[in-house]
Amino acid sequence: MAAPELAQTEPEGIEGVRMTWLNWPRSKVEASKCVIPIAASIQPIRPHVDLQILPYAPLRCKTCSAVLNPFCRVDFNALIWICPFCFQRNQFPHYYSSISETNVPAELYPNFPSVEYSIQNPQDFNPAAAPSPIFLFVLDTCMIEEELEFAKSALKRAIGMLPENAMVGFVSYGTQVQVHELGFSEMSKVYVFRGSKDITKDQVLEQLGLAVPGNRRPGPGMQKSGGGPSPVAGAGPNTGINRFLLPASECDYTLDSLLDELVTDQWPIAPGNRALRCTGVALSVATGLLGASTSGAGARIILLVGGPCTEGPGSIVSKDLSDPVRSHKDLDKDAAPFFKKAVHFYDELGKQLVSQGHVLDVFASALDQVGIAEMKIAIEKTGGLVVLAESFGHSVFKDSFKRIFEVGEQSLGLAFNGTLEINCSKDIKVQGIIGPCTSLEKKGPAVANTVIGQGNTTAWKMCGLDRSTCLTVFFDISSSEKSDPAGSSQLYVQFLTSYQSSDGQMRLRVTTVARSWVAGSEDLVQGFDQEVAAVVMARLASYKMEMEEGFDATRWLDRNLIRLCSKFGEYHKDDPASFTLNPCFSLFPQFMFNLRRSQFVQVFNNSPDETAYFRILLNRESISNAVVMIQPSLISYAFNSLPAPALLDVLSIAPDRILLLDSYFSVVIFHGMSIAQWRNMGCQNQPEHEAFAMLLQAPQEDAQLIIRDRFPVPRLVVCDQHGSQARFLLAKLNPSATYNTAQETMQTGSDVIFTDDVSLQVFIDHLQRLAVQGS
């Protein structure tokens, strides 16, 4: 049903929804036999050229409050529509009286399973009155001067890019937290909070003078009554939140000079110790400060952090440099004394942010870890962005940071205050969502007993979301076989996403998808989406690794893969050679092979921070991006041929080739040995070798294309065969040639990978053997 004409290029289509199974098994038992869970990956506010913006309010079903959609049965004579979810008959309001079969409103167009309502009338929409987005920058100053300079210049540039009406606040911190009062003209003025002591929102407000009883500005009351969309409204000259949050147009000069004067944290660092860095308290204070802003205003806390939190709540490591930051091993062995406390702290912080509707973005630049693993929960719950880089001077940070402030084509389309609601047909239950959102704990008949991710609800809060935000919804089938024979073979799921767009408009995106109930295995097979399935399995495995003690992801993946192959493969029992797999499944084993080797499962090669970072992105990126994370794409460039995809195999390496590897987080340009030599000789500069120059240039251009569209900006690695940086490529390749096999297979100019890992071939062999022996 989904816009088929677009399916080629954009599998998500206008719906922005992809499911592991296009057709759903009728019963819970059937579903469990399918091995791969029924799940949908949705991109709630994915832009689409055909998306209709309707300047009026949606019609909602009286009982289930589902929104009128193309799948409703409509009686144009009686002006009645029947809700496909609850079968309630609803009367059209009088202003729909003119509709007829030839004159249907857009929301009933079958071509438009997704429409968007603009709740304010666009004509009335006044950008000036719209809630201004708030950007509260939180800058770590415990870093070397050079890094701080990078961070400062990035901030300056960012502030210059902000829309004029954006409200800006600034908090810097090191051993202590400094809240800068930008609205104080006499001199630079900062409120200093101690880093070692947790502080509640009320304390923050009181201490910042935002809730002083003497001021007769009752904090909560003010928030409620403050209907004014702008936090500035109604506040006196020297009171209230607007002392700290100013329109960008008014404070850019102040901020500029303030940043100029900002120096690295002045508190002394004892020898052999880490700098005292109170990231936790800084975030508490920032959160508290935003708590005073008018509710409904979208706000982001943008944290630039340069090292681990060592002071106060949220600490992840002791001050003593001889204690290393926790590793996965420590976590496994429960040898990370700070971890649980810190996670709890950031969890609470996340809850508070969610209740305020504010977002936490983290930009971390450090050689060591900074505590993303602990902060992950707060970032994900609020729908925040995260970028992990080695330095504030690195393009990974610089360009990513710039992206969030860009407008137009390059804009991330950052939106605020999103709420997702799901309506679905009877017998369908929602287990939960993995992705950047928070359960609103809205109970209902459609809530499943088992919970995956943010569950126990049919509504979720997304404080921050953007055009690429992606959520994975896990469904459960509750009915046994009793489905009514008349049986609508159709099932419906409706996603309602209300949000405040980046320009301040309130929108409601309504996406209704219809799928079929099927009984036979054949229909299931045809509706299998390998990519989605691979991504869902990756997300689920990651989730389980985090949630379940001692969870062995590799075995779990293997077992599921074997079960899947046993169920859907065609083979003679116990004859591995007879095993064949339907094309709809053919890529899946390879995805699993690469997933098993990926950073998502093989966490021990990474720090907990990196793992957390990878998982956050895995969970929030679109399916196609996530697939790249699992199984990188490899393109080969050679003379006399067009760039072509190459096997993700060590055999693809050749001396006269250039390879372009996209593993999502990094983009590697790998020059074969000969290419590198020629290049070093400067051949590309000689007119007669123009072709060589073009060959060198081609992967660079393609890499830039990839980089330009991606957030966070991937790290670009340019390397030569046998160079040290080549490991970025080799780590991703199928080790079909290792030092074990080298003797036999070695070709000239090829390469080997020094690993004991099994190669894809071995893996598949085993898989076939196991799949056929089972049942």
Add this chain to the structure above:
Amino acid sequence: MATPGGPRPGNFPPNFNPNSLANNMQNLQINQPNQQQPNNAGGSAPRPPPNATPFGQQAPPFAGNRPGPPPPGVFPRAPGPPNVPSQTSLPPNMVSSRPTGPPPGSQPPPFSSRPPPPGAMPSSIGRPVAPTPPAPGPRPGSYPSSPLTSAPSTPSHASASGPVSNGPPTFAPGMTQSGSSFPPAMGGMPRPLVGPPQPPAMLSSRPSSQPPQMRPTFGAPPTAVSSASGQPAPPFSGPPRNMMPPMGSSPFSAPNTGMHQSMNSPYGMQTWPAQPQQVTPPPPIPGSMQQPPRMFGLPPGGQSLPNQSMALNQTGQSKIDPNQIPRLSQSGSVIVHETRQGNQANPPPPATSDYIVKDTGNCSPRYMRCTINQVPLTVDLLSTSGMQLSLLVQPLALPHPSEEPIHVVDFGESGPVRCSRCKGYINPFVKFIDQGRRFICNLCGFTDETPRDYHCNLGPDGRRRDADERPELCRGTVEFIASKEYMVRDPMPAVFFFLIDVSMNATQTGATAAACSAIKQVIADLPKGPRTMVGIATFDSTIHFYNLKRASQQPLMLIVPDVQDVYTPLESDVIVQFSECSEHLEMLLDTIPTMFESNRIADSALGAAVKAAFLAMKSTGGKLLVFQSVLPSAGIGSLSAREAEGRSNMSAGEKVLMLHIFALSGLILSDKTLKTMAIEFAEYQVCVDLFITSQMYVDIASLSVIPTTTGGQVYYYYPFSARSDPAKLYNDLRWNVTRPQGFEAVMRVRCSQGIQVQEYSGNFCKRIPTDVDLPAIDCDKTIMVSLKHDDKLQEGSECAFQCALLYTTVYGQRRIRVSTLSLPCTNMLSNLFRSADLDTQFACITKQAAIEIPSAPLAQVRDQATNVCINILYSYRKFCATVSSAGQLILPEALKMLPLYTLALLKSTGLRPDGRIDDRSVWINYVSPLPTPLVIPLVYPRMIALHDLNEKELDDSIIPVPIPLSSEHIATEGIYLLENGVDCLIYLGDNVQPNILQQMFGISSLEDIPNQFILQQYDNPLSKKLNDIVNEIRRQRCSYLRLRLCKKGDPSGMTFFSYLIEDKTANGLSYVEYLIHIHRQIQSKMA
């Protein structure tokens, strides 16, 4: 008060006129012309030096201590410079006048040269003369009595200052010019006078010319008295003079006379106009003496007894003539005092007198003085006398400019030689034996080996041959350079942190602006150099620090909002080297008042602010100067308005009672937090001074614990007036930071075997019983050390007291100042009475009362004071006096003022049963560290008449003769000035001549009296004289004084009359009644 002598100014015969007396004297004096000349000269050529003196004055004591080339100045005060800057800050006009003064730089030389001459002179000259005083020295004690009060005055001012006016904003101008620049001058109150070295010539001539006379209290027998004046002596019925030890016998008399003379000469000389007066004293004295006698019927002979001055004939109360009873008389002349003569301790002159000390073995009485100048052998003897044995120690007291600077001795790495048992320091009374190889400690009696490199052979007299070359062996006070073992860390820098209240009340009353402007002017006077650090913070309900060390233009304001649990917002940069931030600081101080102009935050988090500032200073220590305007109401250590609570619906009596209870609870209940904080501050060498610029109750009782414990003090401006108080605030602050002071000090007093220290009291932190921890100590801080016997002393021996103060100078040198006082022991009660030191005793009584007020019912404290007086007099009466009539009240000469002082104490702010809690608390705090010379005027103020200034020829003295504090002496057409060192009230009688009003105050009638008075100088002699007088008083008191105009029928008038101690008031008896009361009590005890 210096002179115990009975005479008081008022005693003169009706026709008496101080001036005339003076004239008489002059006639008698051969030298007269000489004296005059100097005065005259003052205006002209010679003068310059005197003028300069004010500036230089500080320098002398401190700078050039060492015999050798003058060290950078032991003390903060650089000679000239400090003052100079201040001047510049003054209004332009002043500056212009300035030039007359010699360049400050010129000063030092005179001083350095000085030491030898003065010392030598007096002794040589004085002695010879003494034997035959031309005028039979009238009464011993009386010298100053009458007119002389002004003696110390600095003539120079008057002349120099002419043009100057006391501008409202900065009073300073006038004073500075005159040579007694206010704050600075004060330091040296005495100093200025001496200022320039006197030409030797004068000196030499002087002695002979001057006859007379002023002698120390102990002085000689008054035999001459009667003869001197025709007036009958009779009033005094006191014991016949023969009872007393013959003059000769008393060690004191002889030396004294000698001293006087000598001193007169050098001193009085040319410089001071006062001089003439000094000379004059003798004559007046006789006159005065006689009068008292008359009244009381004392036989003249009785007077001769040093001990007894008078007896009150009790029987006929009606007969008592109020004019005849003992009263305070002001001594005007300068006395030269040798601390030891003939190898015997020389009893010091009265603390309130003007004297120059020559350290001949005992320390100067400025540094340490004992309540009794002979030590009783046994505790029984002491308790029989009813007196107490205590020391008042003021280790950094300002010396007189003419005094020899304290020698600085450097023993190098090994540090000063000390007794290995008691750790006493080497001093002149250590006895070397065994060819100098060993020495016996005069404190504990232990025999120690002499360190090899310190060995020296003994001379035939048993002294070390080098004794006279080694200051530590011939001076009562020396300063040792501390070696490494005296330092737990490098000497701390001089840190000054200013903390200013900017809450709504403070900004609206102008207190904030006043504080900022005061600080701004004062910072220029901070000690220069890389070791001077400053910081500043403001506070309301939050605390605002300022980062002064920033490359850019603006200071950064750092707010600490958590006032429950404070912290410092920066590790460094809150306190910055002064040289790096002076511009920022000035700019900031300009900005603060406007920045907080519209502050609507009424809460004040004083406790938290102080704590936060402390945290910022913790690593170094230093001085924290806090300006506070309201009751602290937020954050840690906040207080509730207890006074207000107690106010509702109570009768006067109840209210008083309640108030007292509150006062009690004020110190006891109110805040452990503050006390704990204070102790912590002291531990980290942070000294807190509190400037209270309030218009309401601020619970000083509670707040004061911080300054009291940390060696600071409370300054109180109530009710604060933005018009008249800023000048005082500025001057107080300036003196506070510029006066000689030290940091991170520890003090201990050691006594000879048989006596031990019972308790120390004053403003410091008591951590261990034997030591006094002083985060800061300055020249104005006195510590009372009460002593007790733990054994019988040895007859014929001397008992020594040694005060050692280890401290860091503002320039970062670690020093040990050691003062040693060795007093004879006695077994005779009469000796005790004869050698009693009235001023010291009374200061101790006052301080003890202040200590007790918070913890005992007020009535009990009052009774206690009276009882002390009665017991002493009773003891004297019973054991020492031969009484002719039972109906006579007999007073020991040395203590004859005791009843009057005691009465004054009972009527003082602190012991008065009514009054505000805060006033009482302030009084308590003020008294606690108060130097002896200031205790007396605080309790018994000085009053002078102003309306007849024109009629009197005062060219020899700036301040007219004080008149008794009795309303009988107040005429309705008169104008009177009354000052106690803190407040200065000018009372305008109902019938004052309008033209005088106009001339003095610029108002045409009494109705125009402004509430907030600022002294201004108008272009007429009367106004100029008034200004001169006020400036002189300020200089003497080291205090700017709060001036107020009072008139009858006003609350201000009530205040004025409440100071008239001899009157009967609701609060107490009249003087006569009190004497009768005392007498009855004694009689009942006798019976």
